Amino acid sequence: MTYQGSGSFKPSARAWQVYRQKCKLCGRVCYGEYCKPCEYTLFQIDHIIQLYLQGTPPENMDDAIAEFDRIYYSNMSLRVFYNSACEAVHYALLSPSSPFELVEPNFSSIPQPKVISILEESGIISKQGEELYAGEMLKKLIRLRLSGLALSSEELLKQLRIVYAVLTLRMTKTLLQHEEFIPQIVVGIFRVVSIHIMQHMDSENIPKEIPQSSWNNGFKGMNAREVGHIEWDLLGMTPNTSPRIFADYNPDREQFVSKDCMIYYYEYIRDRIRERERERQRQVQ
Numbered sequence: 001m002t003y004q005g006s007g008s009f010k011p012s013a014r015a016w017q018v019y020r021q022k023c024k025l026c027g028r029v030c031y032g033e034y035c036k037p038c039e040y041t042l043f044q045i046d047h048i049i050q051l052y053l054q055g056t057p058p059e060n061m062d063d064a065i066a067e068f069d070r071i072y073y074s075n076m077s078l079r080v081f082y083n084s085a086c087e088a089v090h091y092a093l094l095s096p097s098s099p100f101e102l103v104e105p106n107f108s109s110i111p112q113p114k115v116i117s118i119l120e121e122s123g124i125i126s127k128q129g130e131e132l133y134a135g136e137m138l139k140k141l142i143r144l145r146l147s148g149l150a151l152s153s154e155e156l157l158k159q160l161r162i163v164y165a166v167l168t169l170r171m172t173k174t175l176l177q178h179e180e181f182i183p184q185i186v187v188g189i190f191r192v193v194s195i196h197i198m199q200h201m202d203s204e205n206i207p208k209e210i211p212q213s214s215w216n217n218g219f220k221g222m223n224a225r226e227v228g229h230i231e232w233d234l235l236g237m238t239p240n241t242s243p244r245i246f247a248d249y250n251p252d253r254e255q256f257v258s259k260d261c262m263i264y265y266y267e268y269i270r271d272r273i274r275e276r277e278r279e280r281q282r283q284v285q
Contacts, residue, residue, distance in 0.1 A: 021033075023038050024038075025038040025176075025182070025187055026038055026187075026191070026221060027221060028220075036194075036198060037191045037194040037198065037217075037218070038187070038191060038194075040194035040197065040198065040269075040273060041187055041190040041191045041194050042176075043269075043272075043273065043276070044190050044193065044194065044269055045169045045172060045173055045190065046173070047269070047272060048065060048165075048166065048169055049169055049170055049173065052065070052141070052144075052162070052166045053137065053140060053141070053166070060261070060264045060268075061264070061265065061268065062158070062162055063261035063264075064262055064264060064265035065165050065166070065265075066158060066162050066165060067165075067244050067245045067259065067261065067262065068165040068168060068169070068189075068244075068245075069160075069161040069162070069164040069165040069168065069244075070082075070164070070233070070241070070244060071168060071185060071186055071189055071234075071244070072183070072185065072186065073233050073238075073241065074185055074226065074229040074233050075183070075185045075226070077109065077110070078110075078175075078181055078185075080104055080105060080107070080108035080110055080115055081118060081171050081175070082164075082168060082171070083104040084102050084104040084105050084115055084119055085119060085124050085164070085167045085168070085171060086164060087102050087103065087104050088100070088102065088119065088124050088125050088132075088134065088135075089138065089142075089160070089164070089167070091134070092134035092138055093142060093146060096134060096139065097133075098133075099128075099131035099132060099133055100132055101132065102115075102116070102119075102125075102132060116132070118171060118174055118175065118178075119135070119171070120135065121174050122135070122167070122174045123135040123136050123137030123138065123170065124137060124138045124167060124170070125138070137170060138167070141163045141166060142163070145159040145162060146159055146163065168186065171183075172186045184219075184222055185230055188218050188219040188222060188227070188230070189218070189230070189234075189245070191217075191218040191219075192210065192214055192215050192218030192219070193218075193265075193266065193269070194218075195214045195217055195218055196210050196214050196266065197266055197269060197270045197273070199214070200266075200270070201270060201273075201274075205263075205267070206263060206266040206267050206270065208257055208258040208259075208260070208262065208263055209253070209255040209256070209257055209258070210246075210255060210256040210257075210258060211255055211256075212254040212256070213254075215231075215256060234246050235248075235249055243259070245258065245259060245262055246258055246259065247259045247260075
C-alpha cells in the first residue's frame with residue numbers, strides 16, 4: 001500500500017495483482033470468479049429457467065426464447081444432450097406416465113451413463129430402478145406449455161421450441177456445474193448478447209445491430225471453425241436450419257441484424273440487470 005496523504009491509502013500495483021484472476025468460463029482477467037460478460041451470461045440462463053418454471057413470462061418473451069431452441073446444433077460432441085432431451089420430450093408428450101428407452105445416448109462418444117446422469121440431474125428424466133421416466137422439470141414444462149394442444153397445431157410447434165430452449169439452458173447449467181463438458185457454444189451466444197447489452201446499458205433503446213467485434217469478443221478463444229459453423233447455423237445458412245436470433249448480416253457495416261423479437265429480450269434483460277445492481281447497492285448501504 002502507498003500513502004497518498006490526507007489520511008488515505010492507495011493500493012499498490014502489487015496489491016491489485018492479488019485480486020486479479022482468470023474468469024472461470026472464458027479465461028479473461030477479472031477481479032472475481034467471473035468477468036462481467038460471463039456473469040451476465042449466467043444471469044440470463046438462471047433468469048430464463050426461473051421465469052419459465054416458476055413465474056409467468058411476459059407474452060413478448062416467448063418469441064425471443066423460442067430463438068434459443070437449437071443452439072446446441074453446431075456442437076457435434078455435446079449435441080447428444082440436446083437430442084436425448086428432445087427424445088425424452090417425444091416420449092413424455094405421447095405417454096406421460098410410461099417408462100421409455102432413450103436411443104440417442106448410444107450414438108455418442110460420451111458414455112451413455114454420463115448422458116443419462118446429466119439429463120437426470122437436469123430434471124429431464126428420472127430413474128426408477130433401471131427404467132427411465134419423464135423428470136419433474138420436463139413434466140412441469142409439458143403441463144405448462146403443451147397440454148391440450150393438438151400435435152398438428154402451429155401453437156404446439158412454437159411451444160415446443162420454447163420447451164427445447166428451456167431444456168437447453170437447464171442442461172447447460174448442469175454441465176457448467178460439473179465443469180467437465182463446457183458448452184462454449186451456448187455460453188458464447190449469451191456472452192455476445194451480454195456484451196451488446198453492456199455497451200447500451202445507459203441507452204434509451206438497444207439497437208438491433210450487433211457489431212462483428214462484439215461477436216468476436218463473445219467467442220474469443222474458441223476454435224474459429226466451430227465459431228464459423230455457429231454463425232452459419234444462426235443465419236440459417238446450414239442445411240435443415242432456419243435463421244435463429246439474427247434476421248440478416250450486413251457485410252458493409254459488419255453487423256449482425258437481430259430479429260425484431262430479440263430487441264424486447266435485450267431490453268428486458270438489461271432492465272433485470274439494472275434492478276439487480278440497484279438491489280446490491282441498497283444491501284451495501
